[in-house]
Amino acid sequence: xxxxxxxxxxxxxxxxxxxxxxxxxxxxxxxxxxxxxxxxxxxxxxxxxxxxxxxxxxxxxxxxxxxxxxxxxxxxxxxxxxxxxxxxxxxxxxxxxxxxxxxxxxxxxxxxxxxxxxxxxxxxxxxxxxxxxxxxxxxxxxxxxxxxxxxxxxxxxxxxxxxxxxxxxxxxxxxxxxxxxxxxxxxxxxxxxxxxxxxxxxxxxxxxxxxxxxxxxxxxxxxxxxxxxxxxxxxxxxxxxxxxxxxxxxxxxxxxxxxxxxxxxxxxxxxxxxxxxxxxxxxxxxxxxxxxxxxxxxxx
Amino acid sequence: xxxxxxxxxxxxxxxxxxxxxxxxxxxxxxxxxxxxxxxxxxxxxxxxxxxxxxxxxxxxxxxxxxxxxxxxxxxxxxxxxxxxxxxxxxxxxxxxxxxxxxxxxxxxxxxxxxxxxxxxxxxxxxxxxxxxxxxxxxxxxxxxxxxxxxxxxxxxxxxxxxxxxxxxxxxxxxxxxxxxxxxxxxxxxxxxxxxxxxxxxxxxxxxxxxxxxxxxxxxxxxxxxxxxxxxxxxxxxxxxxxxxxxxxxxxxxxxxxxxxxxxxxxxxxxxxxxxxxxxxxxxxxxxxxxxxxxxxxxxxxxxxxxxxxxxxxxxxxxxxxxxxxxxxxxxxxxxxxxxxxxxxxxxxxxxxxxxxxxxxxxxxxxxxxxxxxxxxx
Numbered sequence: 110x111x112x113x114x115x116x117x118x119x120x121x122x123x124x125x126x127x128x129x130x131x132x133x134x135x136x137x138x139x140x141x142x143x144x145x146x147x148x149x150x151x152x153x154x155x156x157x158x159x160x161x162x163x164x165x166x167x168x169x170x171x172x173x174x175x176x177x178x179x180x181x182x183x184x185x186x187x188x189x190x191x192x193x194x195x196x197x198x199x200x201x202x203x204x205x206x207x208x209x210x211x212x213x214x215x216x217x218x219x220x221x222x223x224x225x226x227x228x229x230x231x232x233x234x235x236x237x238x239x240x241x242x243x244x245x246x247x248x249x250x251x252x253x254x255x256x257x258x259x260x261x262x263x264x265x266x267x268x269x270x271x272x273x274x275x276x277x278x279x280x281x282x283x284x285x286x287x288x289x290x291x292x293x294x295x296x297x298x299x300x301x302x303x304x305x306x307x308x309x310x311x312x313x314x315x316x317x318x319x320x321x322x323x324x325x326x327x328x329x330x331x332x333x334x335x336x337x338x339x340x341x342x343x344x345x346x347x348x349x350x351x352x353x354x355x356x357x358x359x360x361x362x363x364x365x366x367x368x369x370x371x372x373x374x375x376x377x378x379x380x381x382x383x384x385x386x387x388x389x390x391x392x393x394x395x396x397x398x399x400x401x402x403x404x405x406x407x408x409x
Numbered sequence: 410x411x412x413x414x415x416x417x418x419x420x421x422x423x424x425x426x427x428x429x430x431x432x433x434x435x436x437x438x439x440x441x442x443x444x445x446x447x448x449x450x451x452x453x454x455x456x457x458x459x460x461x462x463x464x465x466x467x468x469x470x471x472x473x474x475x476x477x478x479x480x481x482x483x484x485x486x487x488x489x490x491x492x493x494x495x496x497x498x499x500x501x502x503x504x505x506x507x508x509x510x511x512x513x514x515x516x517x518x519x520x521x522x523x524x525x526x527x528x529x530x531x532x533x534x535x536x537x538x539x540x541x542x543x544x545x546x547x548x549x550x551x552x553x554x555x556x557x558x559x560x561x562x563x564x565x566x567x568x569x570x571x572x573x574x575x576x577x578x579x580x581x582x583x584x585x586x587x588x589x590x591x592x593x594x595x596x597x598x599x600x601x602x603x604x605x606x607x608x609x610x611x612x613x614x615x616x617x618x619x620x621x622x623x624x625x626x627x628x629x630x631x632x633x634x635x636x637x638x639x640x641x642x643x644x645x646x647x648x649x650x651x652x653x654x655x656x657x658x659x660x661x662x663x664x665x666x667x668x669x670x671x672x673x674x675x676x677x678x679x680x681x682x683x684x685x686x687x688x689x690x691x692x693x694x695x696x697x698x699x700x701x702x703x704x705x706x707x708x709x710x711x712x713x714x715x716x717x718x719x720x721x722x723x724x725x726x727x728x729x730x731x732x733x734x735x736x737x738x739x740x741x742x743x744x745x746x747x748x749x750x751x752x753x754x755x756x757x758x759x760x761x762x763x764x765x766x767x768x769x770x771x772x773x774x775x776x777x778x779x780x781x782x783x784x785x786x
Contacts, residue, residue, distance in 0.1 A: 112625050119617035232449035234639040236671040239646065247652070250624070254650055327614045328646040329639060329671045333447070337612045372618030378581070378608040380618070 111250045116373040117366075122257045122326070124365025125264035129319035130342035131349070131357040132271065133312025139352035140288045140308045142208065146215040147195060148316060149339020150222035151188045155317025156330035157226060158184040160235045163321075167238040176241060177259075184321055185314035192313030193306045195222075201302070219339075226332040234329040242325045260322045267315060268358060274311070275354065284308055288352075341368075344388050350398025359399055363387065435477040436725060438463065438718060439499040441492065441509025441519060442534075444484035447611060447637050450667055450708060451511050455533055456482045457704040458714025459508050465699050466719060472726045485519070487512040492519040500526050505731040508717045511710070512636075513537030514583040520548050527733040529740070531721060533713035536661065537587060541758045547733055549740065549754060551713045551720070552661070553762030555584070558682050559591035561764040561780050562658060563599050565680070566630050569766075569778055570656050574602040576628040578619060578644075581608045582636040588660055589634040604628045611636070616644050620651045631655040638665035638709070642672035649675040656680065664709040669772055676769045680777065685765045686712060686749045696748035716747040 130152055137145045163180040171179070199218045203211045245254030275281040286294040287304045295301045323338070324330040345364045349356025364384050371383035395401060440459045442452030463478045471478065481502055483495035492515035499507060500522070506529045510516045516535040523530050524545045531549040532540060536558065541550050566572040575596055579589035589606065596603050604626045607619050623631055631653060635641040641663035648657065658680045669676045687693060696715050700707050724739035725731060744753045754760050768777040776786040 112621060115621045115624075116618060119615075119621060123615050123617070227445070232445060232453065233667060234450075234642070234671055236642075236673070239673060239675075245650070252650070252652055256650075323614065327643050328675075329643065331639065333612075334614070337614075368615075369618045373621060376607065377578075377619045378610070381610060 112373070114251045116369050118251065118253055118257060119373075120366040120369035121362070122260050122365075123369055124362035125261050126319050126323055126326075126361075127338065127342050127345045127365050128358045128361025129264055129267065129315050129322075130338055131345040131361045132268075132354060133316045134343050134346040135349070135351055135354060135357035136284075136308050136312045138346070139354075140284060140305055141200070141204065141291075143200060143211050143215065144343065144351075145200075145309075145312075146212070146339070146343075147199075147218040147222055148312065149335030149342070150219050150226070151192055151313040151335070152316040152320040152323075152338060153226060153330065153332065153335035154191060154222065155184040155188045155313075155320030156324040156334060157230055157235065157320075157332075158187045158317070159321035160237050160324055160330050163241075164238055167241070173241050176238075181318060181321055184317040188313040188317035188320075189310035192309040196306055196309045201305075219335075223333060223335065230332055232332065234331045236329045237324045239325070239328050242328075256326050260326060263318065263322065267318060271311070271315070271354065280304070280307060341384065344385065348388050348391055348398055350401030353398070353400045356398055356400030363399075434475050435479050436472060436475045436722075436731065437479045437481060437502065437504045438721065439481045439483060439502075439504040439507040439509070440714070441483050441485050441495055441499075441507060441515070442511040443487040443515075444482065446486045447640075448487050448511060450638065450665060451534065451662075451710055452484065452487075454665075454708030454711040455509060455511060455714040456480075457700065458533065458707070458711040459718040461696065461700045461703070461711075462715045462718035462722065465695065465715075466722045472722065474729065475725075478722070483509070485510045485512070485515045487515050489514055489518045492516070493522055495519065496522040499523075500528065504528060505725070506721045506736070507531070508533060508714055508721065510535065512582070512584065513540060513587075516540055520545055524548065529721065529733055529736055531717040533717045534710040535584075537584060545758075547737060549717075549720075549758040549760070551717045551749070551752075551760055552710070553684050553764055554759065555588050555591060557762035558660060558764050559588055559595055561766070562592060562632070562660070562682050563595045563601070564780055565682075565766050565778060566596075566601060566632075566658065567599050570630055570658075572601055572629040572656070574604050574626075574628045575630045575632050576604045576623045576626055576655070577606040577632045577634065578616075578623070579606075579608055579634040580611055580613075580636055580640065582611065584662065585634040585636045585660075589632070592632055592634070601630075611640075613640070614643055616647050617651070620644070620648050620653060623648070623655065624651050624653050628655050631657045633657055633659045633663065635659070636662050638663050638668045639671060642668050642670075642676065645672040645675040645679060658682075661709060664767070664774070666706045666708060669769060669774070673772070677771075679769055681767050681774075682764050683709070683767050684713075684750060685763045685776070685779065690746060690748070692746055693748040712749040716749050716752060719747065720752055 133148045159180045162183050163176050166176040199214045242256040283299045283304045287301045291301050345360035346357045349360030367384045367387050368380045372380040440456050442455040444452045485492040496519040511534045513535040516532050520530050529547045533551045536555045577589050579585040661683045664681050664683045724736045727739040728735040766778040767774050
């Protein structure tokens with residue numbers, strides 16, 4: 110039983126990370142029907158901004174909460190700007206061309222950003238100041254680290270904040286209406302270009318937060334760290350019903366859980382296989398994903 | 410008339426070209442290793458080791474008859490196909506000898522290609538037995554072999570850790586799984602119970618599920634066979650956080666300054682099998698003082714790459730030519746103390762294994778136990 114609870118904690122932690130990244134995929138898809146393959150790179154870039162700034166703060170002897178929140182805010186802001194720039198350069202000029210060309214542009218952007226990170230930051234792993242992430246509770250044989258609590262609660266906070274933003278604010282209303290019909294909302298006075306930029310910025314900021322949490326939790330970041338979680342989070346978004354915010358969250362947790370339980374009870378070798386088998390099975394029986402219905406009301 | 414003039418001009422140009430080549434004779438040494446991708450750290454170590462070797466060799470007088478020694482670094486990305494392509498590229502660029510590569514899975518096919526052109530290849534880092542067991546005449550190896558490394562690991566677990574049980578994890582590369590499979594087989598005959606043998610995928614960052622298994626099974630030794638030192642570091646951090654108390658034993662691919670840099674205190678007391686290197690040997694000091702200011706602390710295979718290149722350059726100098734047969738004859742005659750080990754090649758191209766157990770104490774790699782002398786440092 111202890112074993113099960115330990116794996117459950119592991120699964121929730123991993124699932125939170127996937128959920129945060131998946132939100133960016135789903136929001137961008139919701140608003141311009143683009144699968145933004147460069148999204149995983151925002152996650153990696155966030156991790157890098159975090160490690161650079163956090164190492165600086167720690168070396169200056171700043172208290173832990175300043176290090177955490179300072180680097181979190183900086184990384185989220187940086188990635189938001191990066192995402193807006195990427196959107197302006199690589200997606201906006203192609204907005205009225207075929208969906209395939211935008212997709213290819215996204216793939217190209219992903220390779221470009223990844224190589225940019227490699228050339229500027231080097232091929233070696235960069236170590237996070239892990240002294241911030243020590244300690245935890247031990248109940249029987251089950252370990253619950255402060256870092257895991259931090260990851261899950263920060264994820265929960267960001268999810269709530271995002272829901273408030275999308276469903277309770279004017280900008281959220283603009284996002285939902287642009288997602289429904291870009292031309293009509295432009296006719297009633299919504300600046301759709303600005304709304305699309307904001308959507309990209311929010312998605313990338315969430316990915317950056319995930320990047321920092323992953324860096325702290327696992328101890329290091331690396332230039333190509335965005336690829337695999339990017340694919341998993343994409344799968345999570347599709348699983349939940351792409352375009353749907355709640356769906357992306359649920360999808361992220363499912364992928365995280367399946368991965369951990371498959372590794373824990375079956376074999377570590379096949380955990381990715383099981384995660385994707387679940388994805389295929391869900392899509393087979395529910396082609397629009399778990400939360401795929403009433404898409405128009407809730408998608409961004 | 411015009412044609413005659415052109416012919417004269419052309420032949421003059423050709424003559425100049427020919428004579429120019431005769432004067433500026435260049436020795437071309439290729440390096441192969443992963444300069445990008447997950448193993449880029451080790452590939453760059455190899456390249457830097459060779460660059461250092463050439464620099465030191467030139468400072469010591471160079472090779473008479475060769476004005477220049479050129480290093481041609483190639484990126485194999487640890488992929489067999491790309492390794493073959495880079496081998497062909499080096500052949501086209503007229504390379505005389507090659508130091509590389511890192512992954513055994515890349516070295517094996519690349520060496521076949523180089524062998525067809527009778528180009529000498531010295532690997533500083535590929536430990537798979539097959540590298541030298543295929544009977545390629547121009548294949549040499551500076552590091553040790555997996556079968557020797559596994560045997561030392563087992564001996565250490567049994568004699569020094571008094572282990573009754575072991576849990577094995579590898580990351581499914583030809584190297585790490587080969588070694589882990591060897592450990593699994595040898596454990597059984599040594600009376601050590603194998604509680605589990607798990608595999609993780611390359612590129613994974615989350616090992617919590619596997620480590621929870623390790624913790625639940627309570628083995629005496631946790632054998633961690635990772636191809637990549639950074640991945641090894643992540644696993645150590647998570648193992649420590651999980652509260653795993655088993656002794657952790659890893660191997661030579663995990664041996665890298667990066668391991669301590671990333672894992673920090675989680676790396677303390679981890680044991681590793683690695684070739685014995687005497688830091689106080691004069692040749693090592695010469696290597697270190699040339700390497701460190703330029704490239705920082707030497708990586709696991711920097712020293713072996715340095716020795717491979719020096720050995721090759723020495724052989725070319727002694728042979729007075731780049732003719733492979735002559736250079737090979739001189740390589741076989743070498744018998745001297747290199748930076749990392751005593752260099753004396755055997756008939757199959759191996760230079761022998763001298764694995765010892767090292768450990769991490771206070772943020773530094775330290776010698777721990779020498780199985781040959783049963784000495785604890």
